[in-house]
Amino acid sequence: MADDVDTPMLARAIQLSMQRQHTKGPGSEIAHKLRRDFRRALEFAHEMGYRKPQPPMMPKRIIPPRRHNPQPAILDPTELGAFLRAVDAYQGSIEVVIALQISPHVFMRPGEIRNGLWTEVTLEGDDPRWVVPTSRMKRKNRANHIVPLSPYVVDRLRLLRDCNPGSPLMFPGRNHSDGRTISENSLLAAMTRMGYERGSTVTSHGFRHTATTLLNQFRDHHPGHADAIELQMAHTPDNLVRAVYHHAQYLEERRGMMHWWSAYLERLKAGIPDAHFN
Structure with missing residues (x-):
């Protein structure tokens, strides 16, 4: 009984x-x-x-x-630059290509990117951002997650929006009429075709580990600090009041850090030595 x-x-x-x-x-x-x-x-x-x-x-x-265990991730800057070049050269759907292009720049969780809605994104003005609602976050008791967008990411998302006019989904799947987004398997399959086998140094989750490792390693070269990095990873305090307070408190630092990071990735892609010093 x-x-x-x-x-x-x-x-x-x-x-x-x-x-x-x-x-x-x-x-x-x-x-x-x-x-x-x-x-x-x-x-x-x-x-x-x-x-x-x-x-x-x-x-x-x-x-x-x-x-x-942390997800497999590229931690060598030279290898990271090679991966970024491989993504740009990949011949796939525009949704998959752009999802892979922006993932290292925004280091959001793959599901947060794939299921994004255009209503969450502001691409115009002096403060472009992606605001992920708490309902789509891994931890539901957190504040909405603000992701400042660099000029590179804004450019990519504008192109994506122009390719799918009228769609509420940022990354609609192959059959745009069924209301489904691209799948994580689509991203993994694309990376496999680029020569990065599943379980190797590259996964769609691993970009977060790449970003937090290198941002902490080069902390003297960008405006972010340890708390700003943690907040941008959505590793906010459990207390919601503190989370909201810190989210606003460090937004300027996070914006500067995200712009530095995006420019750093572009320099790596261009093969510029000591890219973090620029």
């Missing part, structure tokens, strides 16, 4: 599963998945009336922590 399930019983089940799967080391995912599934099942039982008391506490201490 659902009422008989308690925390020790759940703990024993998780331990037994880890032993059978030989996953007792750090980063074991099966334990986390089991705890998630147990919680959902017991919550459902409670909602449907099969269980009167509240669900028991989920076991925590017996479960190994997740291991967060």
Whole structure:
């Protein structure tokens, strides 16, 4: 019966599963998945009336922590310049090409880029920006994410908008009428055709790791600082009030940093030595 399930019983089940799967080391995912599934099942039982008391506490201490491995990413500036040239030379759909072109410049998450709407973007005026609503962010309790746009990104997005007039989607899929955007597989397939195998140094997620690594490495050469870099990565404080405050507080630094970063990437693409000094 659902009422008989308690925390020790759940703990024993998780331990037994880890032993059978030989996953007792750090980063074991099966334990986390089991705890998630147990919680959902017991919550459902409670909602449907099969269980009167509240669900028991989920076991925590017996479960190994997740291991967060960074996505494969290009960290060598020369290799990064070569990749940017390969993207420009790639013969694919305009949506896929531009998504790949701007991804290293804005270092947003791939889904945030692919599912972008033109209503989120301001391309005219002195402060072009992309404002990703909190509903599309990885963490839903954060403020809207402001991404200052460099002249290069503005140019690319204007071209994209002209190619798909009237579409609310920034990156519509091949069948523009079905309301779907390009897929992450489309980006991965394009990079594979360019010679970058899946799981190598390039992934659509890895541009964020590239940016945060090099921006921190060259922090003396651009107007950003450690907090500005973290905020631009959308690594904001959990407290929403603090998040909103800091989001506005460091916007000038972030704008200058994003313009420097975009110009730096263009210099790398041009093969300019010591591009970070310019």
